[in-house]
Amino acid sequence: MIRSRIGAPIGTMCVLDRTARPEGLTRAQGDTLAALARQISTLVEHRRTLADVDARERELAASERRFRVMTSAMPQMVWTTQPDGFHDFYNDRWYEFTGVPYGSTDGAGWTDMFHPDDQAEAWSRWRHSLATGAPYEVEYRLRHHSGAYRWTLGRAMPIRGADGRIERWFGTCTDIHDLRQAVADARKLAAVVETSKDFIGLATEDGRIAHLNEAALALVGLPDLDAALRTTIADYVTPESREALEGVAMPALDRDGWWEGELAFRHFATGEAIAVLFTVFAVRDAAGRHAGYGTVTRDLRERKRAEEARDLLIKELSHRIKNIFAVVGGIAALSARSDPGARPFAKAFRERLGALAQAHEYVRPHSAGSAPRVGGQTVLGLMRLILSAYAEDGRCRIAVDGDDAVVGERAATALALIMHEQATNAVKYGALSNEAGTVTLTGRRTDSRYRLTWAERGGPPVPSAPTRKGFGTELAERSVTGQLDGILEHDWAPSGLVLRLDVPAETLRF
Structure with missing residues (x-):
């Protein structure tokens, strides 16, 4: 029997001899066989050790390969x-x-x-x-x-x-x-939202409030965010504005993705109606799916009060200016009565003053009842008002047509003065000085310019351009360059004068 170093049997050694030995082995022979068994045991254990080391090395190599594959992935x-x-x-x-x-x-x-x-x-x-x-x-x-x-x-x-x-x-x-x-940007955005003075909120798809900033809570009188989370967007508008919210705002939101307009919010504590500019827009997630709504609402109460005060002041000033026109016209009339030689000048002066008064009346603030009477604040509307005085027996001798544009107070006074002078000259010397002549006044607008063309036909022949400019013409040209930043051109064609007034479209609104 061959045993390991710890005595465990690992095999059997067999020795074959050619001669029978009934007396058994001698002591020396027995010691030799025992030594041989020990040598075999040592060799077997050595081979097993080498096999174990090789197996461990292969296992370590495989483990290292697995580690590198895993870390590379x-x-x-x-x-x-x-x-x-x-x-x-x-x-x-x-x-x-x-x-x-x-x-x-x-x-x-x-x-x-x-x-x-x-x-x-x-x-x-x-x-x-x-x-x-x-x-x-x-x-x-x-x-x-x-x-x-x-x-x-x-x-x-x-x-x-x-x-x-x-x-x-x-x-x-x-x-x-x-x-x-991204976190830093989100924190900045959150800080902007929370410190904003405007009402900023988020709502879920069904309209329930998901978040309101501090300004929103203060505007509508809610104590805290928990109270807001129990409300919907519709709860914030007055009954009068709910129709606009549900019938106009929400359909536009579904169609265009956003809507903006004036509504009236209600204060939850006092019931006060609050004028606001309400903006609502769709909020979408990273995949583009609809996730709810965002709202930005601005308190308009201070602006409304300022507008009311401004309108009251403008109406008061307009009333005083109208009175000044009347006083100045009266002074001119008194001067003409006392000095017959001043009557022609006084008459022309009063007519010019009347044209300016008409322009002022046209663009001054009006009540809801008087606004339709003046026909709206546009260039061609002003022209029709001023030139209506030149109709004869119900026949309009000046045709006004073309593109229209909104006109402001400063531009209206300049245009009124220019067209009054042109009509006056046409009555004295041009197409309106006889019964057959006519005038066409046409407006044309491009992206940045607006042109009025005054064309006379049927009047006395025009022999040549005048050699000097009258006071009225000088005054008109100065108004064009000084107030309208425009160009005034005269084409003295034999068939009749053609006047072209070209101004930046932007200046007409002032």
């Missing part, structure tokens, strides 16, 4: 260290991110990859983990292969043996730069 940067913190492995993600040569960051070379401002903190936490065995976690800026530093989350856990001692450290680095930037 991971999206994070993976690294390992010896128990003392000496870095001895990085996966491909590390080298792809940093762009450094393979092996160049082994040992302590990894610390040079951190932003200088982050190195002290990273080292401090790493030393603490090595000393205590506590998990390692820190955020730092890691140098990217582009040269920029990107925020990274570094983590490591100790791997312990059966006796509890740390055998290795296994760590990862995760690029969190975009996430960190």
Whole structure:
């Protein structure tokens, strides 16, 4: 029987001899066979040891291959260290991110990859983990292969043996730069929302309030967000505005994705109606699916009060200006009575003053009842009002047509003066000085310019352009350049004068 060193049987040794030995083996022969058995046992154990070592080596190699395959497949940067913190492995993600040569960051070379401002903190936490065995976690800026530093989350856990001692450290680095930037942007946006003076809110798809900022709670008199979460968008408008919300705003929101208009909110505590500019828009998730609604609402009460005060002041000024026109006209009439030689001048002056008064009356603020009487504040509307005085026996001798445009007070006074002078000259010398002549006044608008063309036909022949300009013409040209920033051209055609007034469309609104 052959036994191992610890006495376990591992086999049997058999010796064959050519001669029978009934007397048995001698002592020397027995010792020889025992020595031979021991030698065989030693050889068998040695072979088993070699086989076990080879198996372990193959197992270690396979385990290392599995480890490298696994770490190469991971999206994070993976690294390992010896128990003392000496870095001895990085996966491909590390080298792809940093762009450094393979092996160049082994040992302590990894610390040079951190932003200088982050190195002290990273080292401090790493030393603490090595000393205590506590998990390692820190955020730092890691140098990217582009040269920029990107925020990274570094983590490591100790791997312990059966006796509890740390055998290795296994760590990862995760690029969190975009996430960190998104969080910072979200915090900024949240700060803007919460500090905004406007009503800002979010609602779910069914219209229930999901969030309101502090300004929103204060505007409608709600005590806190919990109270707001029990309401819907419809709860905030007055009964008079609910029809506009449900019949106009929501259909437009479903169709166009947003709506803006004036509504009246109600104060939950006092019942006060609050004039607001209400904006509502659809909110969608990252996949483009409808996720609810956002609202931005501005309190219009101060603006409404300011508008009312302004309108009252403008009406008062308009009334006083109208009185001034009347007083100045009266003074001119008195001057004409006392001085017959001044009558022609006084008559022309009063007519010009009357044209300006008509223009002022046309663009001044009116009540709801008087607005239809003046026909609206447009260029062609003003022209028809001023030139209606030149109709004869119900026959309109000046035809007004073409593109229209909104007109403001300053532009209206200049246009009224120019067209009054032109009509006066036409009555004296041009197409309106006989019974057959006519005038067409045409408006044409482009993207940035507006042109009025005055064309006379059927009047006395025009021999040539006048050699000097009268006071009225000078006054009209100065009004065009000074008040309208425009151009006034006269074409003295034999068939009749053609006047072209070209101004920036923007100046007409003032």
